[in-house]
Amino acid sequence: MRLLIVDDEPSILELLGVALKALGTYKVKTATSAKQALQMIEGKPREFDAFLLDIQMPEMNGIDLCAEIRRNELYKNAPILMLTAMSQMSYVEKAFEAGATDYVTKPFNFEDLKQRLNTARKLKYSKASVGEAEDNPSMMRSVLYHESQDYASELDFSKVDRFIGKAEFENYVRQMSLSKASQTCAFALRVGNGAEINVQTSSMDFFKTMMKVAQELVLGTQSAGSLLTYVGSGIFVCAEHGNRLTDTEKLERAIATALSTATFTGPRPEIAVGEHAEMESFDPGSGPKLIEDAIERANQRDIFAVGPSSQSNVTHISSAPAARPQSGFVQRPQRPAQSSQSSGSAPSSKARPDRQAYEKMLLDSLRNG
Numbered sequence: 001m002r003l004l005i006v007d008d009e010p011s012i013l014e015l016l017g018v019a020l021k022a023l024g025t026y027k028v029k030t031a032t033s034a035k036q037a038l039q040m041i042e043g044k045p046r047e048f049d050a051f052l053l054d055i056q057m058p059e060m061n062g063i064d065l066c067a068e069i070r071r072n073e074l075y076k077n078a079p080i081l082m083l084t085a086m087s088q089m090s091y092v093e094k095a096f097e098a099g100a101t102d103y104v105t106k107p108f109n110f111e112d113l114k115q116r117l118n119t120a121r122k123l124k125y126s127k128a129s130v131g132e133a134e135d136n137p138s139m140m141r142s143v144l145y146h147e148s149q150d151y152a153s154e155l156d157f158s159k160v161d162r163f164i165g166k167a168e169f170e171n172y173v174r175q176m177s178l179s180k181a182s183q184t185c186a187f188a189l190r191v192g193n194g195a196e197i198n199v200q201t202s203s204m205d206f207f208k209t210m211m212k213v214a215q216e217l218v219l220g221t222q223s224a225g226s227l228l229t230y231v232g233s234g235i236f237v238c239a240e241h242g243n244r245l246t247d248t249e250k251l252e253r254a255i256a257t258a259l260s261t262a263t264f265t266g267p268r269p270e271i272a273v274g275e276h277a278e279m280e281s282f283d284p285g286s287g288p289k290l291i292e293d294a295i296e297r298a299n300q301r302d303i304f305a306v307g308p309s310s311q312s313n314v315t316h317i318s319s320a321p322a323a324r325p326q327s328g329f330v331q332r333p334q335r336p337a338q339s340s341q342s343s344g345s346a347p348s349s350k351a352r353p354d355r356q357a358y359e360k361m362l363l364d365s366l367r368n369g
Helices: 012-020 036-041 062-071 090-096 112-135 137-144 166-179 194-200 203-220 246-261 286-299 355-368
Strands: 001-008 027-031 050-054 082-083 102-105 187-189 227-232 235-240 269-273
Touching: 001 036, 001 137, 012 027, 012 112, 027 036, 027 090, 036 062, 050 062, 050 112, 062 082, 062 090, 090 102, 090 166, 090 227, 102 112, 102 166, 112 227, 166 227, 166 235, 166 286, 187 194, 187 246, 187 286, 194 203, 194 227, 203 227, 203 235, 235 286, 286 355
Parallel strands: 001 027, 001 050, 050 082, 082 102
Antiparallel strands: 187 235, 187 269, 227 235
8 A cells, every 4th residue: 555644744654664664564654744646646647546644734734735635636535634633622523524534643552553544545445436436337237227226235425515425424423432422322214115215216316315314314413513424324324523513303303394395306305313322431342332323323223104295294203113124233134025016016126317418417527526
């Protein structure tokens, strides 16, 4: 893995360079300022696989440098690890919002750093297919017209304000536990009929439906400024701390009301927002458990049935809770069986819109967010 390390302290650069080279699988280059780092990547072929950035630097700090790197098309998915002695949650949040993949505090534990880099390497390859599809027309068409998209898969809402990837969100919650942030908690929103929507609509229409839910979730959590993610299977998760907590019941009603007036291709989404789950301890396993508990509360929450067009049609109905995930924290419900009847039933395959219009729509989405 080719690394660029940016820190204004030569001693730190020397220490990291020697340690990482000793691990045997890293090729390291260094820069002593954000300006020098940008000069090494702007207008040049892709040279680095990942970045390690110090936050506290003169002229341009590491968080702003992270945002600049993300604007470079060659590095929009490259892992970026923030290296800093500052563990305050305000810095942590700003770093992840700017596009950081992970956050490592000084003094370094090199075994931990090695593990984070290995995780970053896997993340790099998992995200590479998006860029390949955009550059490869035949691969793009495969993505566009895929009729059996995995409902449990993550969707990319990274261009939506305060949304970060699932892996980055896990890292963020772990850093919350390491920072021992006060009143650390999380809640989840689930789309109760998400599997039905996935079966009955095209991949792009499913994405647009989930995008609408994501946008309403952003609006409803604006005052708290919370970070959000989509983990798959119709599940969104929000992490919060301190006194900036969202009223989940008001949020649920507000989103249900907004969805009741929106236009969708396919079934209208029905949502449930669970109550906050609180972090019970600050041990290494507390972060994943917090996310799991938040999803469990959303699974056990009755869904809102969103009516055709008005707030008066928004009612709270009872439904059987979804099963607790058996591994990880992603709910994986079974797709509903499709009817074999010729009329009044769900289509047996996803409807395909006009090919040229559909391809242009996804290309614009990938390029412009």
